[in-house]
Amino acid sequence: DNTVISLRASWIKGLQRVGGFGGKSDILAKGEVYQGDPGAYKNLISMITNASAKDLKATAKKWLSNGDYVLTVIPNAQRSFNTESTVDRSQLPFPTEFPTLDLPDIQRAKLSNGLEIVLAERHDVPMINLSVQFKSGHSSDSNEQPGLASFSMSMLTEGTKRYNALQLSSKLEELGTDLYTNVGLDSSSINVSSLKSNLIPSLDLLYEVMTEAVFDEKEIERKKIRWLASIDQSLSTPNGIVSNIAPGLLYGGKNPYGKPFSGNGTRESIQWMERESMIGYTQEMLNPSNATILVVGDTNLDEITTVLENKFGTWSDSQSYQDNVIDYQNYQTPTERKIYLVDKPGAVQSLIVAGQLLPSPDTEDEIDIELMNAVIGGSFTSRLNMNLREDKSWSYGARARLSRFKGPRPMLVYAPVQTDKTVPSIQEIIREYDEYLTSRPAQTDELEAIVKDRSLGLIGQFETFGALMGGLSGVVTFNRSDDYLESLPEAYQAIKIDDIHQATNTYIDPNIWTWIIVGDLSIIENEIRELELGKIEIIKLD
Structure with missing residues (x-):
């Protein structure tokens, strides 16, 4: 029964997508190609639903008894057909019109304890995604205990008062439900993706892991082993190294953003992290006054409010709760260029990362900044990528990444390049940005291409419940207006080249x-020094 429910849930969740693996087109095409009937999935579902243990045993005996299966394919002789066609094949087809972005209206309600509900209805698939989102992420970690938020949240699904980790996993499988935690820089969440028919028992489990996690010492030690291995692995890759050291170099040690971007902490902090600290974190942070419940799926506001009132209406703040106010502005803007080198002997590539801090996304220039970055480095057709990848073939891909933090956020060029082209690549990056600021600023055709890409890309961007939940989360995290997502195409199109x-x-x-x-x-070190870009410091990893 568990397997049937799990398969059914997986199949239903796949229906969110038009294409892709498990999407609607994939399901129809598979039936047509293999069985000559695009509706063959109905028979498959019926067969799975009605299968008995006896049927499975007989099937296994028939197909798994010989130990091997040999399939011989003899291709038919090639044949060609002459057919009349009125299609103009002299040029690629191109759409003459595009749909407009039409997202579900965002609806809001409050429970009796003040907990806010934010809903986006989607009735095309009988499922519901729900996220209890908290205003605290791993930027709330102290400098003495980096990694506390991420590790503590990960422990919620490792056992409750009623179920150990394996039993909890089994209960979720019985329901065909996904239950997981997530920790970002500025927020964290406990999430559930459930069939509508199994929402209430799924919420029971979510509430249980949120309020009755036991933080078993054996489970903590088991997780620490894997966690430490993950930290070691991250420090073995150039991207992982940069993720660990860049925050401190950009923000300084006193800023909440000055800790590793991964939020996983350090070997020392994880090794010495105690159960009491994890319990203290959850009691301080996981409270209704610090939370919003986001819902996407097959329900309406009255229905879901009633369900959530019954489950969360009596949830109250713990005595240790306090509003977590974070000062993001505690950093110093550099006055000169600085270069930090990290040795990775034998590396066939160099990873070049360079950039600065920009204002938070709540600035009135947010769209201007996004498109400005897209032209020079934030898209595949950007100047940086066209130069280092397409023109010179020195890199598999060069990008300028613009982070989405609540406070000041980095704009960083990432360019992995072949070792012997490290210095020429640095020179090209400098040249591209110098020209962008002086002799070759953004052009109208570049802006138009980016605006079209961003605007039309939004139409398919929120295809799945999870993607729409991500958009909803951004609206809540950054205090956007409820029509923010739908207003983006118009906002993009309103930007002029002078704004860029x-x-x-x-x-x-x-x-x-x-x-x-x-x-x-x-x-590469001597050649980099010969560039005389600025003060150079070599960072040695512990």
């Missing part, structure tokens, strides 16, 4: 960039 030029000149300053270069210093 002004944003570029206002916000980009390569002369104060922080550079981090990870590679084989025996090959």
Whole structure:
């Protein structure tokens, strides 16, 4: 029975997508190709639903008894057909019109304890995604205990007063439900994805892991082993190294964002992390005054409010709860360019990372900044990628990433390049940005291409319940208006080329960039020093 429910749930969840693996087109095409009937999935579902243990045993005996299966395929002779066609094949087809972005209206309600509910209805698939989102992420970790938020939240699903980890997993499988936690820089969440018919028992389990996790010492020690291995693994890759050291270099040690971006902590902090600290964290952070419940799926506001009132209406703040106010502005803007080198002997590539901090996304110039970055480095057709990848073939891909933090966020160029092209690549990055600021600013055709890409891309961006939940989460996290997502195409199209030029000149300053270069210093260090870009420091990893 558990397997049948799990398969059925997986199949239903796949129906969110039009295409892709398990999407609607995939299901119909598979039936047509293999069985000559696009509706063959109905027979498959019926067969799975009605299968008995006796049927499975007989099938296994028939097909698994010989130990091997040999399939011989003899292709038919090639044949060609002459058919008349009125299709113009001299040029690629192109759509003449595009749909408009039409998302479900965001609806809001409050429970008797003040807990806010934010709902986006979707009735095309009988399932519901629900997220209890908290206003605290791993930026709330103290400098003494980095990793506390992520580790504590991960322990919620490792056992409750009624169920140990394996029993909890079994109960979820019985329901065809996914239950998981997530911790970002500025928020964290406990999430459930359930068939509508199994929502209430799924919420019972969510509430139980949120309020009755036991933090078993044996489970903690077991998880620590894997967690430490993950930290070690991250420090073995250039991207992991940068993720660990860049925050401190950009923000300084006193800023909440100055800890590793992964939120996983350090070997020392995880090794010495105690059960009492985890319990203290959850009691302080997991409270209704610090939470919002986000819902996407096959329900309506009255229905879901009643269900949630019954389950969460009596949930109250713990005595240790306090509003977590974070000061993001405690950092110093650099006055000069600095270069940090990390040795990775034998590396066949160098990872070049360079950039600066920009204002938080709540600035009125947010769209200008996004499009400004997209033209120079934030898209596949950006100048950086066209130069280092398409023109010179020095890199598999170069990008300028613009993070979405509640406070000041990094704009960082990421360019993994072949070792012998490290210095030429640095020179090209500097040249591209210098020209972007002076002799070759953003052009109208570049802006139009980016605006079209961003605007039309939004139409399919929220296809799944999870994607729509992500959009909803952003609205809540950044205090956006309820029509923010639907207003984006118009906001993009309203941007003029002068707006991009002004944003570029206002916000980009390569002369104060922080550079981090990870590679084989025996090959690249001397050449980098010869560039005389600024003060150079070699960082040695513990």
